[in-house]
Amino acid sequence: MRYAMNYKQIGKIIAFILILEAVFMVPAWGISLLYHEANAAFAFLKSQLIVLVAAGILLAITRDAKHNFYAKEGLVTTGFTWIALSLFGALPFWISREIPSYVDAVFETVSGFTTTGSSILTNVEAMDHGLLYWRSFSHWVGGMGVLVFLMAIVPLAGKNEGFTLHILRAESPGPSVGKLVPRMRQTAKILYLIYVVLTVLDVVFLLLGGMSLFDSICHAFGTAGTGGFGVKADSFASYSPYLQNVTTVFMLLFGVNFSCYYLLLLKRVKEVLRDEELHLYVIIVVVSILLITWNISGLYTTIGESLRHAAFQVATVISTTGYATTDFDLWPSFSKSILLFLMLSGACAGSTGGGIKVARLLLLMKSLRRNFHAVLHPSEIRKVRVNGVPVDEKVMNNVNGYLIAYVAIITFSFLLISLDGFSMETNFSAIMATFNNIGPGFAAVGPTCNFSAYSTLSKIVMIFDMLAGRLEILPILVFFSKSTWKKN
Amino acid sequence: MKILIAGGGKIGASLTEQLTNEGHELTVIDCDSDVLENLIGRYDVIGVTGNAASMSVLETAGVKDADLFIAATDMDEVNMLACMTAHGMNSNLTTIGRIRNPEYRSQAFEMRDIFGLTMAVNPEQRAAREIARLLRFPGFLSIDTFAKGYVEIVELKVDGKNPLRNNPLSKLQDIIHTQVLVCAVQRNGETIMPDGNFIIRENDLLFITAATDHLTTLLKNLGIITKKARRVVIAGGGRISYYLVKELEGTGIDCTIVENNPARCRELAEMLPDATIVEGDASSQEFLDMEGVGASDAVVTLTGLDELNIVISLYANTRNVSQVITKLSHAENNKILGSLELGSIISPKELASFAIVRYVRAMQNQQGSAVAVHRLGGGRIEAIEFIAEKDTRHLGEKLKDIHTRNNVLIVSILRGDKLEIPSGNSCIKKGDSVVIVTNSDVHINQLNDIFGD
Numbered sequence: 001m002r003y004a005m006n007y008k009q010i011g012k013i014i015a016f017i018l019i020l021e022a023v024f025m026v027p028a029w030g031i032s033l034l035y036h037e038a039n040a041a042f043a044f045l046k047s048q049l050i051v052l053v054a055a056g057i058l059l060a061i062t063r064d065a066k067h068n069f070y071a072k073e074g075l076v077t078t079g080f081t082w083i084a085l086s087l088f089g090a091l092p093f094w095i096s097r098e099i100p101s102y103v104d105a106v107f108e109t110v111s112g113f114t115t116t117g118s119s120i121l122t123n124v125e126a127m128d129h130g131l132l133y134w135r136s137f138s139h140w141v142g143g144m145g146v147l148v149f150l151m152a153i154v155p156l157a158g159k160n161e162g163f164t165l166h167i168l169r170a171e172s173p174g175p176s177v178g179k180l181v182p183r184m185r186q187t188a189k190i191l192y193l194i195y196v197v198l199t200v201l202d203v204v205f206l207l208l209g210g211m212s213l214f215d216s217i218c219h220a221f222g223t224a225g226t227g228g229f230g231v232k233a234d235s236f237a238s239y240s241p242y243l244q245n246v247t248t249v250f251m252l253l254f255g256v257n258f259s260c261y262y263l264l265l266l267k268r269v270k271e272v273l274r275d276e277e278l279h280l281y282v283i284i285v286v287v288s289i290l291l292i293t294w295n296i297s298g299l300y301t302t303i304g305e306s307l308r309h310a311a312f313q314v315a316t317v318i319s320t321t322g323y324a325t326t327d328f329d330l331w332p333s334f335s336k337s338i339l340l341f342l343m344l345s346g347a348c349a350g351s352t353g354g355g356i357k358v359a360r361l362l363l364l365m366k367s368l369r370r371n372f373h374a375v376l377h378p379s380e381i382r383k384v385r386v387n388g389v390p391v392d393e394k395v396m397n398n399v400n401g402y403l404i405a406y407v408a409i410i411t412f413s414f415l416l417i418s419l420d421g422f423s424m425e426t427n428f429s430a431i432m433a434t435f436n437n438i439g440p441g442f443a444a445v446g447p448t449c450n451f452s453a454y455s456t457l458s459k460i461v462m463i464f465d466m467l468a469g470r471l472e473i474l475p476i477l478v479f480f481s482k483s484t485w486k487k488n
Numbered sequence: 489m490k491i492l493i494a495g496g497g498k499i500g501a502s503l504t505e506q507l508t509n510e511g512h513e514l515t516v517i518d519c520d521s522d523v524l525e526n527l528i529g530r531y532d533v534i535g536v537t538g539n540a541a542s543m544s545v546l547e548t549a550g551v552k553d554a555d556l557f558i559a560a561t562d563m564d565e566v567n568m569l570a571c572m573t574a575h576g577m578n579s580n581l582t583t584i585g586r587i588r589n590p591e592y593r594s595q596a597f598e599m600r601d602i603f604g605l606t607m608a609v610n611p612e613q614r615a616a617r618e619i620a621r622l623l624r625f626p627g628f629l630s631i632d633t634f635a636k637g638y639v640e641i642v643e644l645k646v647d648g649k650n651p652l653r654n655n656p657l658s659k660l661q662d663i664i665h666t667q668v669l670v671c672a673v674q675r676n677g678e679t680i681m682p683d684g685n686f687i688i689r690e691n692d693l694l695f696i697t698a699a700t701d702h703l704t705t706l707l708k709n710l711g712i713i714t715k716k717a718r719r720v721v722i723a724g725g726g727r728i729s730y731y732l733v734k735e736l737e738g739t740g741i742d743c744t745i746v747e748n749n750p751a752r753c754r755e756l757a758e759m760l761p762d763a764t765i766v767e768g769d770a771s772s773q774e775f776l777d778m779e780g781v782g783a784s785d786a787v788v789t790l791t792g793l794d795e796l797n798i799v800i801s802l803y804a805n806t807r808n809v810s811q812v813i814t815k816l817s818h819a820e821n822n823k824i825l826g827s828l829e830l831g832s833i834i835s836p837k838e839l840a841s842f843a844i845v846r847y848v849r850a851m852q853n854q855q856g857s858a859v860a861v862h863r864l865g866g867g868r869i870e871a872i873e874f875i876a877e878k879d880t881r882h883l884g885e886k887l888k889d890i891h892t893r894n895n896v897l898i899v900s901i902l903r904g905d906k907l908e909i910p911s912g913n914s915c916i917k918k919g920d921s922v923v924i925v926t927n928s929d930v931h932i933n934q935l936n937d938i939f940g941d
Contacts, residue, residue, distance in 0.1 A: 163529070
């Protein structure tokens with residue numbers, strides 16, 4: 001299709017998002033004041049001002065935007081929005097000089113919004129409360145998607161809102177994203193309602209375990225978005241076993257497809273219980289926990305302790321959160337390999353987690369089985385089915401295409417950051433951890449270390465990887481397409 | 489309201505656009521996932537793939553808490569079965585089915601309780617009725633009726649002999665000697681809401697509001713022949729042709745149907761004893777001449793191909809046929825067609841979907857919402873009818889003291905059975921039926937939206 005991209009409408013949506021970001025900064029600013037952190041408070045105030053001015057300029061330019069808006073615009077909007085969100089969201093860290101380098105600040109912010117949780121901070125506990133809150137909040141809003149949030153509160157284009165589906169698809173993870181109810185706004189509201197309720201539940205359970213309110217909120221944000229930024233240098237290691245177990249459960253819950261919760265709300269329990277993706281997710285989790293518990297039983301005093309650590313680490317990696325209760329880099333290779341596999345698989349489609357997604361894994365497994373079958377019975381026609389429903393061949397093609405792009409990006413990124421001279425294990429796990437939005441990797445980027453030692457180029461590569469991983473590649477890849485930049 | 493639409497074809501898509509814009513929650517069911525994909529990418533609706541007559545598909549689509557079910561697939565049997573099944577699953581459901589086959593017509597009405605069918609819509613029959621109406625008033629390109637049949641908005645092309653040409657609108661009264669109002673003008677594809685100084689030119693399309701009783705006077709004073717058509721040539725022997733001949737039975741109009749399928753010709757000859765059925769190729773100009781197209785009063789092109797209809801209509805025009813009516817199924821809103829001499833354009837799809845939308849509005853019966861909406865001039869002009877309620881603003885004030893929005897015109901006020909074509913001294917009172925005309929850039933949802941303050 002050759003038509004002029006509707007840049008004005010895209011700009012308008014970005015302007016709305018920036019205004020939203022300025023509003024999001026208000027609580028962070030309040031928390032800074034509460035803890036008497038004048039420096040951070042001023043940084044937020046200045047950032048808000050800059051964001052609002054930028055939004056104002058954008059709005060002025062895009063006053064006469066037309067409404068024609070198609071799939072291509074949806075993709076580009078999503079990509080631009082996330083980049084703008086990150087570039088402006090990094091301002092408080094940079095202005096407050098808590099993170100002196102702007103690239104580092106952007107890395108930290110992108111890591112926040114994409115719910116990765118990889119940090120370049122060497123000492124988390126020295127950071128101001130307002131900034132810690134902002135870091136964790138970025139997980140929360142990035143988890144469900146900021147454009148989905150916008151769609152829940154404002155009607156984007158009045159009439160003909162069909163295009164919002166393209167935005168939902170670009171922002172929400174999974175091979176076949178659809179709406180829950182006919183109206184997009186209603187769908188977005190339902191998603192955020194489930195999200196808020198689960199988050200509040202998490203906060204309550206953490207408070208009951210004696211965690212302070214500030215820590216509870218920050219950790220709940222990190223858990224809900226499956227991000228992984230904590231407020232302590234040792235992540236979850238120093239918290240009580242109860243708090244660790246609560247977090248294990250919630251991390252797993254946030255890794256489940258949210259439409260399951262919607263079906264539960266509608267009391268359609270049978271459909272949830274029959275969901276094949278959920279089955280596979282549960283099987284992977286249980287088997288991994290049992291294998292790791294057996295493998296690491298020698299490292300801990302009781303089998304209960306092994307089980308707790310194994311469960312927490314499995315939950316944190318498969319949901320792509322990135323908290324840690326123990327330095328799993330010291331575990332035996334078998335356990336680490338299982339974790340590496342979990343990094344790849346990631347959580348369920350339609351959850352807040354990253355990775356390839358269990359749903360895609362399921363489709364790939366089924367299509368592999370079909371291909372084998374085709375060798376033995378060449379003339380038999382077979383359809384891949386999920387939950388008894390035949391899967392469209394287009395979806396299958398997209399899944400295959402996704403896997404190719406996935407491998408290609410990982411390979412190139414791995415090559416690029418290898419220039420920095422770290423070990424293979426460090427580099428590979430760093431790319432896996434950022435691209436799959438997990439957070440910590442192994443060796444020099446393991447749970448007790450951070451990403452600050454990488455060069456600026458490597459950090460930019462990883463910023464790209466985090467965004468591409470969160471938005472599932474296409475919305476970021478369109479920036480490399482010539483037709484995106486064509487004038488006419 | 490929660491509405492399910494079965495079938496994302498021509499009518500389904502047109503309904504999806506209109507109903508979603510009016511704020512309803514829509515679920516579209518179609519067995520072709522590509523069709524659905526296209527629809528949900530354009531409108532804020534949800535799609536379900538599958539056969540709309542199957543229980544499990546209806547269940548997934550949420551028939552149990554829907555308010556309205558519209559069956560618009562291309563098969564009558566599926567539509568009937570779908571309405572029956574849907575109604576069986578939810579007895580509070582209103583169902584509308586598209587039933588086109590003349591053979592099912594009577595049972596769709598008389599056995600509607602058994603089929604669970606609240607309303608049957610027949611696009612072809614509606615089109616035929618519309619064509620028959622146009623044939624009764626030659627000279628008008630389209631006629632839209634409002635306010636219980638008291639008011640009409642007619643479309644008229646200004647030709648070289650028209651006495652209105654090169655006159656300003658303010659002189660209209662002196663020429664026509666009857667109360668009418670030019671509510672919109674299309675010139676070179678552009679829509680103009682004219683004022684008194686506007687000068688009418690040749691080839692302008694005028695949209696004129698008049699009382700139904702005054703239509704004949706209007707035609708006479710404009711020097712347009714009011715001689716009713718005596719001989720009509722119909723190209724194509726499809727369902728509309730059948731219905732049209734039925735509609736024209738007893739009006740003294742002779743119909744000749746040209747159809748090239750011999751089997752269909754025999755079928756038609758059986759069903760329509762009064763009409764002349766001719767077997768032959770309507771696309772052949774020689775053949776048309778042979779059948780005396782030049783001597784007929786009207787040519788109606790109803791073949792299944794838009795292109796062919798256009799070509800035949802253009803040819804009829806060169807033969808100086810005084811009235812030409814063209815059926816278009818796909819290209820009805822195409823801007824390029826405006827410059828072609830196609831006479832009146834009839835779109836069965838739009839007629840059917842407007843009828844359904846009108847029904848939905850009546851069902852909803854919201855305070856202050858529109859009673860009827862007609863789109864004129866290729867969809868670029870909207871004529872909307874409202875009933876003035878007690879919370880309508882500016883009741884009883886003279887229109888010249890009220891500031892209305894740009895491009896909004898009040899064209900008629902019906903009080904009881906007294907029709908007024910409004911002037912500056914007219915006023916709106918509670919209970920009046922008010923028709924306004926606007927171009928499609930302005931969105932009017934209730935009567936209060938027309939005021940500029």
